[in-house]
Amino acid sequence: MRRIVVGLAAALVVQVVAGQEDISLEDYAALMESNREALGAVEAAVEAAAYQDARRSVAILRRNFQGSLPRFWSSRERADAVEIVRDGVDRLARLEEMMSRTWDVPEMPVRQATEEFRGAVCDACHNIYREGDGESGFRFREGVFALETVPVHAREWSQYLAFDDRFSINFPGEPTIHEATYVTGYGITLPARVYTAEDDFGTYSAMAVDWNGANELHEKANEACQAATGDLRGGDNPGICANHVEFDIRGATLHAAFGFLQRGSEVTFFGPATEGRIGGIRIQLLNEDGSRSFASIFWHENYLYMTEANTPPGMPPPVLFSNGMNFLDEYGIRIAYDAPYSPTFPVPSRRR
């Protein structure tokens, strides 16, 4: 099972991303300051029924509520604090859902949910773990770290927002993040990140390949090709050198799919996938050892995404993971299109 997951990253994993370690108390206070600002902005925007603004600030809160905040409390085995943070994440997701309606956002419920969030999440944790006031400054309640600890229990599934890579997906607990590289069909090497997690039912990973630098790399390859071959691509008879970026992008999901097919497992499904009207490819494999792999591949806005779940023989399919992918805009807000999203190119004008 483990062997297969490593296969997804094609043994390209280089280093663990920095920032996964514990945060300093100063950074913790800065995080809280950001919470104060963001929640204040949500409240003001909700009051003004400016839901698009409110959603941006909710996205900031969602970012703050994953990563170092839950890690800080779970590494201190404060199950009650971890639970408050987790509940906060759920509440923020529901709030975002309510405000994302394109018709008729329910004004009163949104207000109420915002208010309840402050009480049930921010205040709830402060009541247990914070002391001091605005004048003397805030600090951790004395003895917080010496209290008898409450162990943290089994991992629960929750939506993880990978802001830097513009997607979200469900994971059991917090994923581990690795930097990696990915070689495209036309042979350029791009930076990628791999998010992995596991539970008793399987292992789960999502890889995001950043294509923003692809054009520049292809242009360099083109220039090197011209310098080496003297091919200047002039006139009506362009030679062999060219910037292949468009072909590489067009073939990106197919090339990724080929990577799964090449493993030699029995292919039990190969067909279309769609998330938020963004089309992709879904693949299921039956591996030699009886385990199953459930993969999906998407292209969206200069990112190539590959997800994979592996389940041991006889385990149920990983529906929480497989159906949980979403794509985010630059503010961290989930994207939904009105019509099917065409990967990469608009319809060109006709020559005849």
Ligand code: HEC
């Ligand atoms: C899981 C616990 C927990 C949650 C949830 C939490 N806080 Fe805090 N917060 C603390 C603790 C502990 C302190 C005291 C330590 C500190 O100030 O750094 C604190 C301090 C603060 C401070 C003072 C920062 C400073 O030191 O100047 C502000 C402002 C704040 N929190 C705002 C918020 C807001 C707004 C939310 C909700 C969106 C929130 N917090 C959610 C635990 C939490």
